[in-house]
Amino acid sequence: xxxxxxxxxxxxxxxxxxxxxxxxxxxxxxxxxxxxxxxxxxxxxxxxxxxxxxxxxxxxxxxxxxxxxxxxxxxxxxxxxxxxxxxxxxxxxxxxxxxxxxxxxxxxxxxxxxxxxxxxxxxxxxxxxxxxxxxxxxxxxxxxxxxxxxxxxxxxxxxxxxx
Amino acid sequence: xxxxxxxxxxxxxxxxxxxxxxxxxxxxxxxxxxxxxxxxxxxxxxxxxxxxxxxxxxxxxxxxxxxxxxxxxxxxxxxxxxxxxxxxxxxxxxxxxxxxxxxxxxxxxxxxxxxxxxxxxxxxxxxxxxxxxxxxxxxxxxxxxxxxxxxxxxxxxxxxxxxxxxxxxxxxxxxxxxxxxxxxxxxxxxxxxxxxxxxxxxxxxxxxxxxxxxxxxxxxxxxxxxxxxxxxxxxxxxxxxxxxxxxxxxxxxxxxxxxxxxxxxxxxxxxxxxxxxxxxxxxxxxxxxxxxxxxxxxxxxxxxxxxxxxxxxxxxxxxxxxxxxxxxxxxxxxxxxxxxxxxxxxxxxxxxxxxxxxxxxxxxxxxxxxxxxxxxxxxxxxxxxxxxxxxxxxxxxxxxxxxxxxxxxxxxxxxxxxxxxxxxxxxxxxxxxxxxxxxxxxxxxx
Numbered sequence: 001x002x003x004x005x006x007x008x009x010x011x012x013x014x015x016x017x018x019x020x021x022x023x024x025x026x027x028x029x030x031x032x033x034x035x036x037x038x039x040x041x042x043x044x045x046x047x048x049x050x051x052x053x054x055x056x057x058x059x060x061x062x063x064x065x066x067x068x069x070x071x072x073x074x075x076x077x078x079x080x081x082x083x084x085x086x087x088x089x090x091x092x093x094x095x096x097x098x099x100x101x102x103x104x105x106x107x108x109x110x111x112x113x114x115x116x117x118x119x120x121x122x123x124x125x126x127x128x129x130x131x132x133x134x135x136x137x138x139x140x141x142x143x144x145x146x147x148x149x150x151x152x153x154x155x156x157x158x159x160x161x162x163x
Numbered sequence: 164x165x166x167x168x169x170x171x172x173x174x175x176x177x178x179x180x181x182x183x184x185x186x187x188x189x190x191x192x193x194x195x196x197x198x199x200x201x202x203x204x205x206x207x208x209x210x211x212x213x214x215x216x217x218x219x220x221x222x223x224x225x226x227x228x229x230x231x232x233x234x235x236x237x238x239x240x241x242x243x244x245x246x247x248x249x250x251x252x253x254x255x256x257x258x259x260x261x262x263x264x265x266x267x268x269x270x271x272x273x274x275x276x277x278x279x280x281x282x283x284x285x286x287x288x289x290x291x292x293x294x295x296x297x298x299x300x301x302x303x304x305x306x307x308x309x310x311x312x313x314x315x316x317x318x319x320x321x322x323x324x325x326x327x328x329x330x331x332x333x334x335x336x337x338x339x340x341x342x343x344x345x346x347x348x349x350x351x352x353x354x355x356x357x358x359x360x361x362x363x364x365x366x367x368x369x370x371x372x373x374x375x376x377x378x379x380x381x382x383x384x385x386x387x388x389x390x391x392x393x394x395x396x397x398x399x400x401x402x403x404x405x406x407x408x409x410x411x412x413x414x415x416x417x418x419x420x421x422x423x424x425x426x427x428x429x430x431x432x433x434x435x436x437x438x439x440x441x442x443x444x445x446x447x448x449x450x451x452x453x454x455x456x457x458x459x460x461x462x463x464x465x466x467x468x469x470x471x472x473x474x475x476x477x478x479x480x481x482x483x484x485x486x487x488x489x490x491x492x493x494x495x496x497x498x499x500x501x502x503x504x505x506x507x508x509x510x511x512x513x514x515x516x517x518x519x520x521x522x523x524x525x526x527x528x529x530x531x532x533x534x535x536x537x538x539x540x541x542x543x544x545x546x547x548x549x550x551x552x553x554x555x556x557x558x559x560x561x562x563x564x565x566x567x568x569x570x571x572x573x574x575x576x577x578x579x580x581x582x583x584x585x586x587x588x589x590x591x592x593x594x595x596x597x598x599x600x601x602x603x604x605x606x607x608x609x
Contacts, residue, residue, distance in 0.1 A: 064482065066437065099565070102506035102520050102549045103374060103600070104419040105476060105483055107388075107395070108432065108439040108460040111416055115437035134393060135416055135434065139372060144346035144575065146546075146567040 041069055042152035047142045051159065055082045058158040059117060063098070063151075066112040068120060076117055079159055080124030090162040093117050095135045098151035103137060110135030117157040132162060195241040196326070199269035199293075200231040202245070203286065204253035205277045212279035216308050223252070223277045226286065229315025230273060230322070232359060233333045237323065238588030243269055256289065261296040269293050273322060284308045288318050290325055300325050312361060317608055332554040333358060336604045337561065338376045338385055338402075339579060341365060342597040346568060346575050353387060355402065358603075360593045366402065375419065375550075376400075377602045380512075381426030385602075386410065388418050397431050399446075411444045411451055419462045424470050430454070432462040441475055441492075454492040465509045465517075466490070467534070474498075474508040474517050474534070485519055487534060498536030507550050510534070513557035516584075520549040520562075529562050531584065542586040552602045558584055561592065563599040 036044035042060040049057045057079075059072035068076065083089060095114030097106035114133040122128055143150035203223035205213075213222040234240040248255075249263040256274035264272050275288030287303035302321060304314055313334060320331030341354040351373050353366040367373055367389075376387035385400045397410040397417040411417065413433050420431040427446055432439045441454040441464045455461040459479035466473055474487050485499040485508045499505040503523030510517055511531075521528040521541065527548045530541040548564040561581045568575040577599045579592040592601075 099547070100522070100525075101504075102463070102476075102483075102522075104432070104463045105460065105478075105506050107374075107416070107418045108434055108462050111434040111439065112437040112460065119437075133415070135395065139349065139374070141347055144568050144572040145570045146575075147570065150570075 036149060037152050038069075040148060040152055042149075042155070043071060044153075047153050051079065051161070052082050055079055057160070058156045060152060061113055061155040061157075063155065064101075064109070066109065066116045068116055072117075073120060076120045077124055080121050080126050083121070083126050083130065084124075088163075090130045090132070092132045092134050092160045092162045093121075094140075094158045094160055095133065096140060096154055096156050096158070097138045098154045099138045099141060099146070100151060101138065107135050107137035110137045113155075114157045117159070195239055196270055197241045197243055197268050198234070198271040198273070199243050199248060199264055199267065200227050200234070200245075201248060201250070201255045201272065201274045202227045202252045203275040203277045203288065204251075204256055209277060209279035213277075213284070213308060213311075217311065219311075222284075222308075222311055223275075226277065226311055226315045226318070227273075227275075229312060229359070230319045233316065233319035234322065236359070236588075236590060238583055239323075239327065243267055256287075259291055259293075261291075261293050264291075264293045271299075271322075271326065273318070275318075279308075280305075282308070284311055284314065286314050286318075288321075290322055312357065313607070316357070316359075320606070320608075329558065330556045330606065332556050332559065332603070332606070334607045335555060336378075336607070337579070337592070337601050338366075338378060338604070339563075339594070339601040340373060340376065340599045341594065342577050342599060343369075346572065353385070353400070354594070354596075354598070356594070363595055366400065366405075375600050377421050377552075378604045379422045379426040380424055380555075380605045381422075383604075384422075384426070386420040386422060386429055386431075388420065397429065399429070411442075411449075413442075417442075419464065421465055423466050424468050430464045430466065430473065432464070441473070454490075455488075455495075456492070463507050467510045468512050468514045472510075472534070474510055476506050476508060483522075485517065485532075485536070487517075498532065498534070499539075500536060501539055509551055509553060511553055511557045512555055516557070518551040518553065518560055520551065529560060529582065531560075540586070542582050542584070543580075543589060548580070550600055554603050555605045560584070561601045561603055563601060565599075 041062050051057050055078045056075045059075050093114040095110035097109045118131050141154040143153045203226050205223035219225050231242040235242050247267045250260055256276050259272055270293055272291040272293055278285040283305050285305045290300040292299050316334035319333040323331035335358045338355045341352045342349050344350045350369040352369040353373050353376050356363040372390040374388040376385050383402050389398050395416040397420040398407050400407045410429055416434045417431050420429050428443045430443045433442050438458050439460045439462050441461050444451045457479055459477050461477045463476040464473050471490055473490055477486050483504040483506050484497055485505045486495055486497050488495040503521050505519050505521050507520045508517045516531045518531050521530055526544050528541040529543050529551050532539040545564055546567055548562055551560040551562040559581050564580050565577045577597040579598045579601050582589045
């Protein structure tokens with residue numbers, strides 16, 4: 001009887017521990033990723049640099065994808081407007097992939113991502129003569145961590161001034 | 164850079180059939196064959212001669228150590244401890260006392276002799292069947308002293324071939340990418356070494372990013388990807404002369420190069436407008452042919468050993484999968500249908516299998532399947548590994564493996580590993596720096 005009670009109490013304590021630790025993990029993840037990812041596309045500003053005031057230099061992609069998100073299109077429209085105002089500036093679009101893929105496929109994927117950005121800039125009036133595409137595959141991560149947030153920062157196309 | 168190597172086959176005693184010893188290399192070998200590698204005997208005068216030129220106290224023992232190490236790492240043989248040997252090397256080479264070798268449970272015995280004659284290294288060796296008490300093979304080589312490591316590898320190949328019935332893979336080299344520095348700014352250089360990790364040399368300085376070097380199966384040429392002048396292009400490198408040239412004149416990134424089995428063509432991907440297609444270029448007449456034409460990514464092409472088929476990686480189904488087509492691009496068939504993503508297909512030099520990398524539920528696997536996609540077998544699972552390359556006899560795969568990096572950027576490493584086709588005998592190949600993208604050469608001597 002007594003033994004049974006001890007056993008029950010132990011179980012309760014155990015259960016409480018489980019709940020607590022679950023909460024702890026959940027909270028940690030929440031503060032880490034909150035406001036920085038949507039789906040698995042990076043939405044934070046940690047690594048973003050600016051070509052000019054209000055003109056972010058990069059857009060982010062979902063795993064294995066090269067589709068531009070609403071936020072990415074907004075960034076690229078700002079870049080196109082800035083490029084139209086600065087007709088002497090040419091750009092290199094550097095396409096990147098995260099580390100969770102084979103090297104050769106990632107080179108192709110980086111090229112595809114940078115081209116998605118290029119196509120969008122072209123529809124907003126930027127001549128293809130002003131744009132060079134350069135894929136780095138997974139060779140140049142900005143965040144070296146092996147976690148979903150780091151990977152999301154690395155799946156990107158960065159617009160860099162060429163001159 | 165490396166001198167052409169002349170090895171004279173001096174004596175050749177034909178091999179007798181029906182020996183008792185046979186090593187089955189088709190199954191995982193959990194009971195490697197116990198054998199004794201008696202140090203090659205050497206007279207005092209020869210020993211002093213080699214000590215002077217090669218700075219090795221006893222070149223006979225050094226060569227035996229190479230043989231012993233090769234046979235051990237193959238996983239098929241268990242070289243016994245020399246301390247247990249009862250017979251002196253010189254006497255054993257004349258006529259082994261088989262009872263003595265039997266006593267220490269050796270089933271095969273390697274003996275030999277080294278001589279310094281006319282500034283040359285002369286090595287003879289014999290392979291004995293201990294249980295049958297007879298000689299299985301006797302060979303002698305004469306070469307320049309600097310080739311002493313290669314002599315060890317050639318003896319290993321001869322022994323391997325005699326005991327398994329298949330060609331060895333020890334007198335070979337590995338070209339790979341040496342890696343240093345932080346993950347976000349990795350310095351990468353082409354490097355080459357003997358199959359056992361010796362004679363490591365860097366072929367580029369690290370000024371530009373280099374990736375995916377591959378040997379020409381027919382010569383000492385290498386094709387690889389370089390970001391020279393920030394333009395990723397496929398290059399050719401002659402490792403004897405050090406001359407380099409860009410392959411073809413493409414208006415964009417070329418990558419994922421490999422040679423055709425006869426070494427006369429390069430097959431690679433060319434990326435343009437978000438599409439990657441497969442092209443070949445004939446190295447003699449420089450004619451370029453487009454092999455695939457699809458809006459998807461087509462990459463990582465690899466020829467079958469007869470040159471009639473090509474396996475490649477494509478995401479035309481929506482995700483990375485493995486395909487096979489005829490060498491003119493016709494008759495494209497998807498062959499990978501398991502769960503997960505498949506990449507880096509490489510056709511076995513034996514023709515029967517395709518090795519690949521598979522990504523499934525956050526794990527990476529190296530595996531093999533038949534050329535029609537049946538019989539998929541996963542050999543090894545890890546956090547990250549890819550890019551298998553076959554040993555020239557199609558029995559061993561070399562690949563690279565990366566470890567996780569924590570949030571402080573610590574813990575990352577990239578290393579070369581090898582594993583038998585059976586899934587046994589996984590080993591790390593030591594390199595002076597981190598390493599990736601290994602490619603195995605053909606046998607240097609035949």
